[in-house]
Amino acid sequence: MLNELNLGFIFLSAFLVNNILLIRFLALCSFIGMSTDIKASTGMGLAVVFVTVVACSISWAVYNCLLVPFHLEYLRTVTFILTIASFVQFEEIIIRKKSPVLYNAFGIYLPLITTNCAILASAFLGIDYRLNFIQNIVFSLGVSIGYCFAIVLFASMRDRLKTAPVPASFTGVPIAFIMTGLMSLAFLGFKGLFKL
Amino acid sequence: MKKFELNNLTRGIWKENPIFYLMLGLCPLLAVSASLKDALGMGGAFIFVLLGSNVTIALIRKVVPAHVRIPVFIVVIATFVTIIDYSLAAFSPQVHKNLGVYLPLMVVNCILLGRAEAFASKNNVINSALDGIGMGLGFTLAILVIASIREFLGQGTLFGISVLGKNYLPFLIMIMPPGAFFVIGFLIAIKNSFGGKKNAE
Numbered sequence: 572m573l574n575e576l577n578l579g580f581i582f583l584s585a586f587l588v589n590n591i592l593l594i595r596f597l598a599l600c601s602f603i604g605m606s607t608d609i610k611a612s613t614g615m616g617l618a619v620v621f622v623t624v625v626a627c628s629i630s631w632a633v634y635n636c637l638l639v640p641f642h643l644e645y646l647r648t649v650t651f652i653l654t655i656a657s658f659v660q661f662e663e664i665i666i667r668k669k670s671p672v673l674y675n676a677f678g679i680y681l682p683l684i685t686t687n688c689a690i691l692a693s694a695f696l697g698i699d700y701r702l703n704f705i706q707n708i709v710f711s712l713g714v715s716i717g718y719c720f721a722i723v724l725f726a727s728m729r730d731r732l733k734t735a736p737v738p739a740s741f742t743g744v745p746i747a748f749i750m751t752g753l754m755s756l757a758f759l760g761f762k763g764l765f766k767l
Numbered sequence: 768m769k770k771f772e773l774n775n776l777t778r779g780i781w782k783e784n785p786i787f788y789l790m791l792g793l794c795p796l797l798a799v800s801a802s803l804k805d806a807l808g809m810g811g812a813f814i815f816v817l818l819g820s821n822v823t824i825a826l827i828r829k830v831v832p833a834h835v836r837i838p839v840f841i842v843v844i845a846t847f848v849t850i851i852d853y854s855l856a857a858f859s860p861q862v863h864k865n866l867g868v869y870l871p872l873m874v875v876n877c878i879l880l881g882r883a884e885a886f887a888s889k890n891n892v893i894n895s896a897l898d899g900i901g902m903g904l905g906f907t908l909a910i911l912v913i914a915s916i917r918e919f920l921g922q923g924t925l926f927g928i929s930v931l932g933k934n935y936l937p938f939l940i941m942i943m944p945p946g947a948f949f950v951i952g953f954l955i956a957i958k959n960s961f962g963g964k965k966n967a968e
Contacts, residue, residue, distance in 0.1 A: 594944050596798040600791070600877055645853060648871045649845040656838065688794055688875045695868050740960035744790065745952045752948030759943060 585713025593755040598689035612726035616719030627711035779901030786909035792878035797947040806914035808862040810907030819847040821899035
């Protein structure tokens with residue numbers, strides 16, 4: 572199981588072997604929608620890294636310190652989504668007040684992040700794998716950096732695509748999926764890195 | 768205005784299919800379409816949640832203040848997702864295990880929130896119920912199409928029953944993650960090529 576591995580392996584597993592986008596199929600909406608230029612996808616990726624790590628730590632704490640002692644585990648879906656939504660909202664207000672530069676860099680992506688399933692998924696998976704607090708932070712870091720990495724790679728591929736001759740019916744979304752498939756194929760190669 | 772229109776039911780199945788037309792809610796579609804059985808479980812769960820949330824939201828649409836509607840919708844959806852999550856765990860543990868994290872993740876599925884916002888919050892209960900069933904069936908149809916292609920090519924079976932016989936050499940990549948991306952890419956391309964013809968006429 573994942574919780575018996577050391578931190579480096581947890582990170583690698585979340586980052587490459589089980590890449591949230593290419594192997595687990597999560598957060599595809601933003602992946603296809605936001606990856607049209609490198610700048611936007613970098614901003615989105617970094618915003619996701621930040622929110623995922625903090626939101627997952629909060630949800631972990633809420634689950635283990637609040638829901639488990641009172642035997643309310645069945646409320647986890649409702650609690651997690653509300654935790655994440657309110658955290659994102661809170662974050663947006665703070666960033667806008669304190670750091671306009673940062674707000675311009677990724678503030679506009681924050682509202683979109685609430686419904687980004689990568690964050691909720693990494694909160695759920697951390698609980699499912701029974702990770703402890705430190706492992707959970709490393710895991711969510713791996714998941715979100717994996718997201719950031721994949722979306723930036725993909726955006727740069729899409730840049731090239733603009734000048735490539737693509738069959739008429741494949742232009743736009745279909746060719747994007749085919750390319751994602753090829754990237755996913757490449758990421759399957761990482762499965763050989765270590766046995767889980 | 769008529770009390771209900773059948774159009775609301777049929778629209779989601781084909782003309783405005785949430786997957787092929789609106790391109791929403793792709794995550795579970797790709798993730799659990801490696802076998803037909805899981806796809807059917809996901810489709811059923813999806814119809815249940817969409818129907819439940821649409822009906823509830825249509826019922827409370829007049830008492831919910833406009834500026835807090837999104838959190839309210841999310842809580843309603845999360846409630847139904849929790850119900851189906853625990854019912855599946857009790858009645859069909861194997862399917863529940865295969866669906867894994869994708870079942871609770873329905874909470875953030877764009878189709879559910881999209882229908883709540885775009886349709887159920889503005890229409891009466893019967894129309895919203897029809898819309899929920901229609902959109903749910905549209906999703907189920909899409910996931911079944913993808914799952915049958917993937918299972919057929921990847922294992923030579925349909926619903927676990929061998930179709931192509933023992934000598935079939937499985938096209939393994941189809942049941943692995945890349946296969947899902949290839950299949951959806953080709954399906955949308957096929958749909959586009961038909962749509963393009965119509966536009967030309």
